[in-house]
Amino acid sequence: MSSAQPFSTTTFDIAESGIDWKKFGSTLLSQVGYPIAGIVILISIWWLGGWAIASNPDTESFADFAPAPAFSKLLELFTNGYIWEAAIPSLERIGLGLLWAVVIGVPVGVAVGLYSNLQKLTNIPFQLLRMISPLAWMPIAVLAFSTWSGAIVFLIAIAAVWPILFSTAQGVRRMDPLWFKIAKNLGADSLKMLIKVILPAIGQDIFAGIRLAVGVAWIVLVPAEYLGVTSGLGYAINDARDTLEYDTLAAMVVVIGVIGFFLDGICVFLIKKFSWHQEG
Structure with a gap:
C-alpha cells in the first residue's frame, strides 16, 4: 500500500515563491x-x-x-480651464518668492553656520524679524513695489527665507570639522570648499528648509492675493465668497490642498535624494 504524498509537497510553498506575502x-x-x-x-x-x-x-x-457640490464644481472648473487660469499665476508667484528666499537664505545660512561670531551677531535680529507676520509687511511692500504681484512675491520671500536660512545654518554647524581640514590639505580653496564639500553635505538640510518654506509660503499666498490682484487662487476664493458661490470656494480650497500636497511631495523626494542614508 503506497503512502500518501506529504501535504507540504502538494501545497504552494511561499518561501520558494520568492515573495514575502x-x-x-x-x-x-x-x-x-x-x-x-x-x-x-x-x-x-x-x-x-x-x-x-x-x-x-x-x-x-x-x-x-458639502463634498458633492464641491467635487461637481471642481470637475466643471477643471474642464473649462478655470483652475489652470487661477493656479498658474499663484505658482509663478510662489516660484519667484521661493527663488529669492533660496538666493538669500542659503548664502546667509552658510555664513552664519561657518562663523560663530556672525551667528552671535545676527541671532537676536533674525529671531525678531522671523516672528513678525509676513502680512504685517504689506504696507511696506505696497510702497516699495510698483505692482501687487511684486509685493506678493516679496511677502512670500520674506516668509520663506527664515526656514531656509536656519535649516542651512544648522546643517553647516553639524558638519564634521575634519572635512574642512582634509579639504584644505588637499588644496581646496574657499570656492571649491563651498561647491565640493559644504553644499553636497548640507543638501538635505537645504531642501528640508525649502519644504518648511513651501508650507509657510503657501499659507501666506492666499491672503496676500485677496488684495489688489485679479488673478490667482487667493483671488478666486475671494471672488467666490463675494459672489456667494460656495461650491466654487470649496472646490478652490481642494485645489489649494492638492497642489500644496504635490509641492510637499517634490520636497520630500529631494530630501531623500540628497540624504546620506539612502538604501543601496
Whole structure:
C-alpha cells in the first residue's frame, strides 16, 4: 500500500515563491490602505459638516460647502480651464518668492553656520524679524513695489527665507570639522570648499528648509492675493465668497490642498535624494 504524498509537497510553498506575502501585505497597507482610510475619514467629516450646515435653517444657504457640490464644481472648473487660469499665476508667484528666499537664505545660512561670531551677531535680529507676520509687511511692500504681484512675491520671500536660512545654518554647524581640514590639505580653496564639500553635505538640510518654506509660503499666498490682484487662487476664493458661490470656494480650497500636497511631495523626494542614508 503506497503512502500518501506529504501535504507540504502538494501545497504552494511561499518561501520558494520568492515573495514575502506578509511583508507585501504590510507594505500595501502602510502605503495604500492607511492613506486611503485617512482620505475617507477626512471626506466623511467634511460630509457630516456639510450635512449639519444644510440641516440648520440658519446656515442652509452655505450648503454648497458639502463634498458633492464641491467635487461637481471642481470637475466643471477643471474642464473649462478655470483652475489652470487661477493656479498658474499663484505658482509663478510662489516660484519667484521661493527663488529669492533660496538666493538669500542659503548664502546667509552658510555664513552664519561657518562663523560663530556672525551667528552671535545676527541671532537676536533674525529671531525678531522671523516672528513678525509676513502680512504685517504689506504696507511696506505696497510702497516699495510698483505692482501687487511684486509685493506678493516679496511677502512670500520674506516668509520663506527664515526656514531656509536656519535649516542651512544648522546643517553647516553639524558638519564634521575634519572635512574642512582634509579639504584644505588637499588644496581646496574657499570656492571649491563651498561647491565640493559644504553644499553636497548640507543638501538635505537645504531642501528640508525649502519644504518648511513651501508650507509657510503657501499659507501666506492666499491672503496676500485677496488684495489688489485679479488673478490667482487667493483671488478666486475671494471672488467666490463675494459672489456667494460656495461650491466654487470649496472646490478652490481642494485645489489649494492638492497642489500644496504635490509641492510637499517634490520636497520630500529631494530630501531623500540628497540624504546620506539612502538604501543601496
